[in-house]
Amino acid sequence: MDYLISPLTAECWPALEDLFGRAGAPNGCWCMYWRIGPRYHDRPRADNKRDLRRLAASGRPPGLLALDGELAVGWCELAPRAGLAWLTPARFPTLADDLPAWSIPCFFVRRAYRRRGVMAALIQAAVGVAAAAGAAALEAYPVDTTVPGHAGNLLPGVASAFARHGVQVIARRKPDRPVMRRQLSRPV
Helix, strand or coil, X not given: CCCEEEECCHHHHHHHHHHHCCCCCCCCCCCCHHHHHHHHHHCCHHHHHHHHHHHHHCCCCCEEEEEECCEEEEEEECEEHHHCCCCCCCCCHHHCCCCCEEEECCEEECHHHCCCCHHHHHHHHHHHHHHHCCCXXXXXXXXXXXXXXXXXXXXXXXXXXXXXXXXXXXXXXXXXXXXXXXXXXXXX
Protein backbone atom coordinates (compact mmCIF):
# COMPACT_ATOMS: atom_id res chain seq x y z
CA MET A 1 0.00 0.00 0.00
CA ASP A 2 1.01 3.59 -0.49
CA TYR A 3 0.93 5.72 2.63
CA LEU A 4 1.32 9.44 2.96
CA ILE A 5 4.11 10.13 5.46
CA SER A 6 3.87 13.41 7.33
CA PRO A 7 5.95 15.02 10.08
CA LEU A 8 4.00 15.30 13.33
CA THR A 9 2.95 18.93 13.59
CA ALA A 10 0.28 20.69 15.63
CA GLU A 11 -2.08 20.30 12.66
CA CYS A 12 -1.59 16.51 12.66
CA TRP A 13 -1.96 16.16 16.44
CA PRO A 14 -5.63 14.98 16.32
CA ALA A 15 -4.62 12.13 13.97
CA LEU A 16 -1.89 11.01 16.39
CA GLU A 17 -4.33 11.18 19.32
CA ASP A 18 -6.73 8.96 17.40
CA LEU A 19 -3.92 6.49 16.59
CA PHE A 20 -2.63 6.31 20.17
CA GLY A 21 -6.07 6.17 21.76
CA ARG A 22 -7.27 7.57 25.04
CA ALA A 23 -4.55 5.93 27.17
CA GLY A 24 -1.71 6.90 24.87
CA ALA A 25 0.19 4.18 23.14
CA PRO A 26 2.19 2.41 24.17
CA ASN A 27 1.07 2.19 27.76
CA GLY A 28 0.80 5.94 28.25
CA CYS A 29 4.31 6.60 26.99
CA TRP A 30 3.37 9.19 24.35
CA CYS A 31 6.91 8.60 23.01
CA MET A 32 8.64 10.43 25.82
CA TYR A 33 10.50 7.35 27.09
CA TRP A 34 13.57 7.86 24.88
CA ARG A 35 13.55 11.64 25.30
CA ILE A 36 13.64 11.96 29.08
CA GLY A 37 15.48 8.85 30.19
CA PRO A 38 14.97 7.33 33.63
CA ARG A 39 12.66 10.17 34.77
CA TYR A 40 10.04 8.64 32.49
CA HIS A 41 9.11 6.07 35.14
CA ASP A 42 8.14 8.80 37.63
CA ARG A 43 5.91 10.87 35.35
CA PRO A 44 2.14 10.95 34.93
CA ARG A 45 0.90 9.98 31.46
CA ALA A 46 -0.72 13.39 31.09
CA ASP A 47 2.72 15.02 31.34
CA ASN A 48 4.04 12.75 28.58
CA LYS A 49 1.12 13.66 26.33
CA ARG A 50 1.49 17.38 27.04
CA ASP A 51 5.22 17.33 26.30
CA LEU A 52 4.85 15.44 23.02
CA ARG A 53 2.13 17.85 21.97
CA ARG A 54 4.47 20.77 22.72
CA LEU A 55 7.18 19.15 20.60
CA ALA A 56 4.71 18.73 17.73
CA ALA A 57 3.92 22.46 17.93
CA SER A 58 7.56 23.53 18.30
CA GLY A 59 8.49 23.55 14.63
CA ARG A 60 10.82 20.55 15.19
CA PRO A 61 8.54 17.55 14.49
CA PRO A 62 9.30 14.71 16.94
CA GLY A 63 8.48 11.98 14.46
CA LEU A 64 6.55 10.83 11.44
CA LEU A 65 2.95 9.74 10.89
CA ALA A 66 1.86 7.26 8.23
CA LEU A 67 -1.57 8.10 6.87
CA ASP A 68 -4.01 6.03 4.86
CA GLY A 69 -6.20 8.83 3.57
CA GLU A 70 -7.13 10.84 6.68
CA LEU A 71 -6.49 7.93 9.07
CA ALA A 72 -3.19 7.77 10.96
CA VAL A 73 -2.07 4.15 10.74
CA GLY A 74 1.51 4.36 12.02
CA TRP A 75 4.04 6.45 13.88
CA CYS A 76 7.78 6.47 14.38
CA GLU A 77 9.75 8.71 16.66
CA LEU A 78 12.58 10.36 14.73
CA ALA A 79 15.05 12.77 16.27
CA PRO A 80 18.72 13.63 16.58
CA ARG A 81 20.29 11.04 18.89
CA ALA A 82 21.69 13.85 21.06
CA GLY A 83 18.11 14.83 21.96
CA LEU A 84 17.19 11.36 23.24
CA ALA A 85 18.43 11.18 26.84
CA TRP A 86 17.80 7.43 27.17
CA LEU A 87 20.45 6.73 24.49
CA THR A 88 23.37 7.34 26.82
CA PRO A 89 26.78 5.70 26.32
CA ALA A 90 26.22 3.93 29.66
CA ARG A 91 23.22 2.05 28.20
CA PHE A 92 24.56 1.90 24.63
CA PRO A 93 28.39 1.80 24.82
CA THR A 94 28.60 1.46 21.02
CA LEU A 95 27.15 4.98 20.74
CA ALA A 96 30.11 6.59 22.46
CA ASP A 97 31.05 8.32 19.20
CA ASP A 98 30.09 11.91 18.47
CA LEU A 99 28.62 11.16 15.07
CA PRO A 100 25.68 13.51 14.45
CA ALA A 101 23.25 10.65 13.94
CA TRP A 102 19.49 10.65 14.02
CA SER A 103 17.60 7.82 15.69
CA ILE A 104 14.38 5.88 15.20
CA PRO A 105 13.86 4.36 18.64
CA CYS A 106 10.21 3.26 18.38
CA PHE A 107 7.14 2.62 16.27
CA PHE A 108 3.44 2.22 16.79
CA VAL A 109 1.23 0.74 14.08
CA ARG A 110 -2.55 0.53 14.21
CA ARG A 111 -3.50 -3.11 14.82
CA ALA A 112 -5.47 -3.51 11.56
CA TYR A 113 -2.45 -2.22 9.58
CA ARG A 114 0.27 -4.43 11.04
CA ARG A 115 2.16 -6.52 8.48
CA ARG A 116 0.99 -4.17 5.72
CA GLY A 117 4.21 -2.23 5.06
CA VAL A 118 3.63 0.68 7.44
CA MET A 119 6.95 0.24 9.26
CA ALA A 120 8.81 -0.03 5.96
CA ALA A 121 7.20 3.17 4.66
CA LEU A 122 8.14 5.00 7.85
CA ILE A 123 11.75 3.77 7.71
CA GLN A 124 12.09 4.81 4.06
CA ALA A 125 10.73 8.27 4.83
CA ALA A 126 12.92 8.62 7.93
CA VAL A 127 16.05 7.98 5.85
CA GLY A 128 15.11 10.89 3.58
CA VAL A 129 14.13 13.24 6.42
CA ALA A 130 17.33 12.56 8.37
CA ALA A 131 19.49 12.98 5.26
CA ALA A 132 17.75 16.24 4.34
CA ALA A 133 18.38 17.52 7.87
CA GLY A 134 22.11 16.87 7.45
CA ALA A 135 22.38 13.79 9.68
CA ALA A 136 25.54 11.80 9.11
CA ALA A 137 23.72 8.54 9.87
CA LEU A 138 20.39 7.05 10.86
CA GLU A 139 20.37 4.61 13.80
CA ALA A 140 17.89 2.11 15.19
CA TYR A 141 17.79 -0.31 18.12
CA PRO A 142 15.26 -2.94 16.94
CA VAL A 143 14.50 -6.55 17.84
CA ASP A 144 16.11 -9.32 15.80
CA THR A 145 13.21 -11.73 15.46
CA THR A 146 15.48 -14.45 13.99
CA VAL A 147 17.09 -14.97 17.41
CA PRO A 148 15.33 -17.71 19.38
CA GLY A 149 13.62 -16.33 22.47
CA HIS A 150 13.75 -12.75 21.16
CA ALA A 151 12.01 -9.95 23.02
CA GLY A 152 8.29 -9.90 22.28
CA ASN A 153 8.11 -6.11 22.50
CA LEU A 154 8.45 -5.03 18.87
CA LEU A 155 7.90 -1.31 19.51
CA PRO A 156 11.58 -0.61 18.69
CA GLY A 157 10.99 -2.13 15.26
CA VAL A 158 12.16 -5.32 13.58
CA ALA A 159 15.78 -5.66 12.45
CA SER A 160 14.90 -7.27 9.10
CA ALA A 161 12.76 -4.25 8.13
CA PHE A 162 15.70 -1.93 8.74
CA ALA A 163 18.10 -4.23 6.88
CA ARG A 164 15.90 -3.99 3.77
CA HIS A 165 16.60 -0.23 3.80
CA GLY A 166 20.37 -0.51 4.04
CA VAL A 167 20.59 -0.16 7.83
CA GLN A 168 23.35 -2.48 9.04
CA VAL A 169 24.16 -4.05 12.39
CA ILE A 170 27.14 -2.29 14.00
CA ALA A 171 26.89 -3.93 17.44
CA ARG A 172 24.62 -5.95 19.68
CA ARG A 173 23.51 -4.98 23.17
CA LYS A 174 22.00 -8.46 23.62
CA PRO A 175 21.79 -11.31 21.11
CA ASP A 176 18.33 -10.16 19.99
CA ARG A 177 18.93 -6.40 20.25
CA PRO A 178 21.23 -5.04 17.53
CA VAL A 179 22.34 -1.45 17.19
CA MET A 180 21.90 -0.65 13.50
CA ARG A 181 23.17 2.26 11.45
CA ARG A 182 22.93 3.56 7.91
CA GLN A 183 25.54 6.07 6.86
CA LEU A 184 23.90 9.05 5.16
CA SER A 185 26.84 11.39 4.63
CA ARG A 186 30.49 11.49 5.44
CA PRO A 187 31.21 12.47 9.06
CA VAL A 188 32.66 15.98 9.28
